[in-house]
Amino acid sequence: MSISGDDDAARRAGAILSIDLGAIAANWRGLRDAGRATGRPVDCAAVLKADAYGTGAAVVGARLAAEGCRHFFVAHIDEGIALRRVLPEPPIYVLNGLLPGTEPDFVEHRLIPVLNHLGQLNVWRAAAQRFNQALDAVVHLDTGLHRLGFSAEDAQVLINERGRLRGLRLALIMSHLVASEETSNPVNGEQLSRFRTFVRAMPGAPTSLANSSGIFLGPDYHFDLLRPGAALYGINPLPGQSNPMLPVVTLRAHILQTRRIDAFQTVGYGGAWRSARPSRIATIALGYADGYFRNLVNRTHVHLAGHSVPVVGRISMDLVTIDTTDVPEADCQPGAMVEVLGPHLTPDDLADHARTNAYEIMTALGRRYYRAYFDGYAGGPAEDAGETA
Numbered sequence: 064m065s066i067s068g069d070d071d072a073a074r075r076a077g078a079i080l081s082i083d084l085g086a087i088a089a090n091w092r093g094l095r096d097a098g099r100a101t102g103r104p105v106d107c108a109a110v111l112k113a114d115a116y117g118t119g120a121a122v123v124g125a126r127l128a129a130e131g132c133r134h135f136f137v138a139h140i141d142e143g144i145a146l147r148r149v150l151p152e153p154p155i156y157v158l159n160g161l162l163p164g165t166e167p168d169f170v171e172h173r174l175i176p177v178l179n180h181l182g183q184l185n186v187w188r189a190a191a192q193r194f195n196q197a198l199d200a201v202v203h204l205d206t207g208l209h210r211l212g213f214s215a216e217d218a219q220v221l222i223n224e225r226g227r228l229r230g231l232r233l234a235l236i237m238s239h240l241v242a243s244e245e246t247s248n249p250v251n252g253e254q255l256s257r258f259r260t261f262v263r264a265m266p267g268a269p270t271s272l273a274n275s276s277g278i279f280l281g282p283d284y285h286f287d288l289l290r291p292g293a294a295l296y297g298i299n300p301l302p303g304q305s306n307p308m309l310p311v312v313t314l315r316a317h318i319l320q321t322r323r324i325d326a327f328q329t330v331g332y333g334g335a336w337r338s339a340r341p342s343r344i345a346t347i348a349l350g351y352a353d354g355y356f357r358n359l360v361n362r363t364h365v366h367l368a369g370h371s372v373p374v375v376g377r378i379s380m381d382l383v384t385i386d387t388t389d390v391p392e393a394d395c396q397p398g399a400m401v402e403v404l405g406p407h408l409t410p411d412d413l414a415d416h417a418r419t420n421a422y423e424i425m426t427a428l429g430r431r432y433y434r435a436y437f438d439g440y441a442g443g444p445a446e447d448a449g450e451t452a
């Protein structure tokens with residue numbers, strides 16, 4: 064079932080990204096329940112930055128709000144403004160914090176800045192005075208990532224001078240883990256203890272430490288609010304182990320043309336691939352401009368009619384060539400669709416082939432893909448999810 068229902072746009076799209084909202088909702092419920100397993104009232108947010116990791120922040124945000132999710136994180140203020148249009152009520156936190164001069168925008172759209180240093184705190188407190196209202200704020204403590212967040216010195220100033228928060232409502236104290244996917248990395252415990260020390264010195268405010276993988280480090284890491292992104296979208300939070308999350312995305316691309324070539328012919332730019340036998344090459348409608356990385360050449364495959372079909376020749380901006388010689392000709396006519404991501408090849412698998420992680424694969428998913436939303440979880444993922452009949 065298509066929820067988006069724009070049949071014409073689907074028909075014109077070279078590739079269709081099917082997104083299982085039911086699976087995202089089930090993944091969210093699973094993480095929330097993991098947080099509640101010990102009986103503490105741990106809440107579960109949703110991280111919707113980078114357009115919900117390529118899946119569509121507005122649609123996913125609305126679906127998760129309907130599911131009971133009450134806290135949403137984005138990276139940029141403009142992501143927050145866009146999300147506010149579909150989520151009028153719940154808190155939306157902006158991880159990148161305050162850019163100079165953006166305080167009125169935060170106030171107007173009721174967005175909550177994640178304050179990353181004392182300078183931002185001062186600006187936000189001044190804004191509270193100027194707008195004559197108590198403004199919500201998040202204090203982000205750097206416990207070792209050394210990227211964003213209050214330094215140990217800034218944190219100590221805040222502990223000593225609580226008046227610096229006057230006029231603000233401390234909605235959350237948070238930190239972010241360096242290597243949560245490495246369960247035995249000692250940095251996890253070190254960050255946990257730094258975070259605990261700070262939280263004890265600043266009692267009263269809700270607290271948050273765990274991203275997706277952090278949730279699987281156990282209840283010590285859960286605090287009051289879980290902050291998963293990746294796992295919601297089916298990315299494996301436990302690299303090297305079997306994936307506890309439901310798959311969310313399927314990507315299928317049209318075959319535009321097929322051709323027979325003789326042995327020892329080259330395919331694609333630079334003549335970088337040469338056929339070893341008479342071959343049948345199919346050209347499909349996606350390329351590096353859609354986030355199908357150039358370094359995937361000769362390293363990955365797509366699926367077609369039960370066959371694993373190698374990607375051959377350089378990847379172009381808009382096109383990819385595949386060697387369909389071993390697939391029955393009837394199955395690879397122009398107009399047929401090949402599976403680029405899905406049950407046979409997950410974003411984690413493709414990330415391995417591209418020597419990156421699934422986060423990069425997902426957030427690079429092309430804007431030219433037609434996004435077909437469906438709710439396949441209740442009855443099991445629909446085979447023809449991408450069709451919008």
Ligand SMILES: *Cc1c(COP(=O)(O)O)cnc(C)c1O
Binds near residue numbers: 238273274276290294
């Ligand atoms: C991106 C991000 C998250 C979500 O991380 P995942 O690993 O995708 O679950 C949580 N917290 C912060 C600060 C982030 O930047």
